[in-house]
Amino acid sequence: MTENKQPTYNPGKGAGEPVGVAILGHGTVGSEVLRLMEENSDAFAHRIGGTLEIKGVAVSDLGKPREGVDPALLTDDAMALINRDDVDIVVEVIGGIDYPRELVLAALRAGKSVVTANKALVAAHADELAAAADAANVDLYFEAAVAAAIPVVGMLRRSLAGDNILRISGIVNGTTNFILDAMESTGATYDDALAEATRLGYAEADPTADVEGHDAASKAAILASLGFHTRVKFDDVHCEGISSITAEDIQAARDAGYVIKLLAICERVTDEQGNESVAASVHPTLVPKEHPLASVNESYNAIFVEAEAAGRLMFYGNGAGGAPTASAVLGDLVGAARNKVHGGRAPGENTYANLPVADFGDVTTRYHIDMEVEDRTGVLAELAAIFAARGISLKTIRQEESGDNARLIVVTHSARESNLAATVEELQKISAVKAVNSVIRLI
């Protein structure tokens, strides 16, 4: 089915009874959500036009001591809590995929609106969840799943609903932005910058999901799906992390007027036959230092959108953390509660465009290639011929001494990934090329 059922008639329950809320999870985000609901209960009541009442907080470990939550609210039976008649909205802040999927589907099927912060769940199962929400005529909100407090989901779902997105480029992972920014500003190696990030709490003990780009890839899938009204899942995202970026790469980038950022890039692709598709990828990217994304430092996130009528837009802020994530959860909760009281629904998911996912080889990009080459006559001609054979022209070339060899750095003009990748493969095989040090795409 190519078209999702749009929201239909959904009268509200009025302001007579409170809106019942079930909170699933009491970790960093869950406890912050509870704290802020308590602190702002009057303000929220005014903004909703009705009161919120927490009916229960589901946790896995009832024995663990917990601050800031009435023990009478705690339960380890999430399913029973979800199914209570007096629960209208379920907030899922557990994390993980399989168990939350079970709970969220149960909530939707029981007619409860759902607010989630779970990017992995949404990136993997958005279609199933959206269908369940539509069938039950309830809302599924997930602003907190992408870049925490930066309201990119609402922006794509509502604000840009009258425009057409051309491209979305985002710094959507704070860990990797912190590491690359530390390497940029201090000249540190990757390993030292990662150690610093870990020490300061910007990287987890096992940083794989962040540094290999998986976290960013989940967000890329969600952004691409929303931006292009189509279905893109985590597995559709081409993903490269930052663990092979070196201090020399950072220096070479700086010399050429760039910084290196790990970007999620979502765009329309037109293949050689003129067929349209959507591509989402995550990879280290050279960004000109004048570009707005270049000045996004530390662990901040930013999403840069190019739309047909709006032109360039950028949204910057805290992309992670308990309070910023809770801010997004609570914005959604107030929205869901307004609908429960007054009637109506948020825009449902809409994949009407139903574009196929691009073959990554069809994506157009530009490469920055850093090589050690033999320092002799004819090498440049040999290399240039290899590029030309695949229709790739060179934008800039820089050569400098490197011991007995020469270091050659080229930036190509735009070309298809498949041609660029094949060219690099060929370069690696010829004797004139001692090593390809790095290949980094440009924004």
Added chain:
Amino acid sequence: MTENKQPTYNPGKGAGEPVGVAILGHGTVGSEVLRLMEENSDAFAHRIGGTLEIKGVAVSDLGKPREGVDPALLTDDAMALINRDDVDIVVEVIGGIDYPRELVLAALRAGKSVVTANKALVAAHADELAAAADAANVDLYFEAAVAAAIPVVGMLRRSLAGDNILRISGIVNGTTNFILDAMESTGATYDDALAEATRLGYAEADPTADVEGHDAASKAAILASLGFHTRVKFDDVHCEGISSITAEDIQAARDAGYVIKLLAICERVTDEQGNESVAASVHPTLVPKEHPLASVNESYNAIFVEAEAAGRLMFYGNGAGGAPTASAVLGDLVGAARNKVHGGRAPGENTYANLPVADFGDVTTRYHIDMEVEDRTGVLAELAAIFAARGISLKTIRQEESGDNARLIVVTHSARESNLAATVEELQKISAVKAVNSVIRLI
């Protein structure tokens, strides 16, 4: 009445009949709205779950040749068009205050939802318009009234509805940002930069509304009202423009590590008795060059929000122009149409906090004061005593030769406007001070 009626249940009309749209105005924005509705009619129908049909386009001059609009749709009887039974939504893109106010009120009272781009109208009459929308149970959207395509209204109304705003600082006028940026990057005088802006179309023949800050003040009133759930009108905004900024001011700022931006600043104020109020002001402001707002160049806009849970957020993009403004209008139109088809209402205006507008003297700020002073012993002591007498401490002091005199530049620590202004007045009277060259606030 301190509390606005919240949206009540409003069933949709279903997708059987098209949603009828009346466009009032066919200038730069109106013609772009029409063009994009035509171009995107299928996409919009999918996103709305129903079709849009333009029932008429009201213009003042039927004789003027117009491209891109079916002449059969043109009318000079806006009131008749508004009142047609088959019109569901009225789009106001005429501009001005009195006549649009009449039309918008008529539309709302006739049960039509309204989408407007008119900042002056909203800044002056938001309360009356919102009350009319509530009474008729229809929507009033005005994303396009503030910073065009940058979705700041939706962000404040929805995304941050679960948070509390501390402060909003915005570059919301492209003309003045272009002029200040030109002065910054080329060392041009104000007059030369204004001439360049006029030549390039960034300034109008009569640039007063832009350069004196009135345009920014309308937007400040709207942002303050939304951000603090209270009523702030154009007349409540303290407004200073850029026409007295000199190339020397720009240079002095650069030497101290700042750029000068015209900012709209909206914040909560607590007076000496502990009473809360809201202040909105527009004035040239020193912004540290590392601050995200400092890198906003040319005619771009940006709104920087500090919220309790979310922390820092910034939204950057085109704040003016036909297509960016149309993008915002169309986002609202799709939203209004979704509600007409499926039922429900956008969050209404909500001024529940009902905070008073601050006495501008109670606002806390920091001054950068540039003076010519007599070059003799004891001058510094004399001046320092004047500051100290009003409880103002100095953060930085710089003195350099200036002919027979000395040039003294001080930056104060935070203090109340009334104390700072009184201090400057006193400084201007003493013989040791030859001239106060400029007084500019810091962000």
